[in-house]
Amino acid sequence: MNTHYLLPNKYKIIGWFLFIPGLILGLLSFFENVDDDTITIPVLSIFYEEFMGSSPRELFAIITTGILSEIIAVMIIIGGLLIALSKEKIEDEFTSKLRSDSFVWAMIVNYIILLLATLFIYDMTFFTVLIFNMFTPIIFFIIRYNFLKLKSNSDEE
Amino acid sequence: MKNNIKVQRAIHDFTQADLATKIGVSRQTINAMEKNKYVPSTVLALKLAKLFKVNVEEIFQLEGNE
Numbered sequence: 372m373n374t375h376y377l378l379p380n381k382y383k384i385i386g387w388f389l390f391i392p393g394l395i396l397g398l399l400s401f402f403e404n405v406d407d408d409t410i411t412i413p414v415l416s417i418f419y420e421e422f423m424g425s426s427p428r429e430l431f432a433i434i435t436t437g438i439l440s441e442i443i444a445v446m447i448i449i450g451g452l453l454i455a456l457s458k459e460k461i462e463d464e465f466t467s468k469l470r471s472d473s474f475v476w477a478m479i480v481n482y483i484i485l486l487l488a489t490l491f492i493y494d495m496t497f498f499t500v501l502i503f504n505m506f507t508p509i510i511f512f513i514i515r516y517n518f519l520k521l522k523s524n525s526d527e528e
Numbered sequence: 529m530k531n532n533i534k535v536q537r538a539i540h541d542f543t544q545a546d547l548a549t550k551i552g553v554s555r556q557t558i559n560a561m562e563k564n565k566y567v568p569s570t571v572l573a574l575k576l577a578k579l580f581k582v583n584v585e586e587i588f589q590l591e592g593n594e
Contacts, residue, residue: 461548464569465557523556523565 378457386453390513393446397506400439408437444505451509455516469519477511531588534562536580551575 399405414436419429459466484507488500537547537558544562548555551572560566568576577584 459554461554463553463557464572465553465560465566468566520556523560 376456377462378453380458380460380462382453383457386450386455386457388450389446390450390454393443393450394510397443397447400443401502405439406437407439409439410442411435411437414438447506448509451506451513454513455509459520465523466520469523470516473512473516473519476515477508480511480515481508529567529588529594530564530591531561533558533576533587536576536582536587540580547579550579 400407412435413433416432416434416436417430419432419434455470481504485500485504488497488504492500533547537544542550544555544558548558552575553572557566557568561568573584573588576587580587
């Protein structure tokens, strides 16, 4: 079937090794208020505007900043994509269907929750919602897909 | 759509795993089809018919208002 965009099965395990530690680190740094400046290096910023600052906007500037949150986000996103886009051990049309059904489900659920959050959550709390919303589509997908897979595994003949 | 894959499988004395290997899918796929939870593609239906040496219609039938 149309699975030419999928990676070999071995990438799935690499995905889990990035995704789970990424999630744990992310939650820890969020709830424990870890300083983003724990790791600070110079980075390339395509468009830089200091937060509440007076210095002019810069294009392609080298700035020095904390990158802990960037590392965490990259781990979750790359890990999540590797999990979502790696083949099963036996990849066939049924697993393709489970995968696409799960993508649709995750997309719909994510937007319903975002819509409710838009209507009922305000100010800085909404900013927190946006941070979580960076990752919820892939998280919802992974949960739904593995739930469907487990379900098809468990109802035996 | 209903099917009699389970019956055909019994006639040929295949387990779900045997059948899965022969047509190149996972055992879960066979299980989902037998439970009417998954309608296979035309390609897969034809592969099953070829393996069981019957017409596709003898394995798969439309139901009521389909």
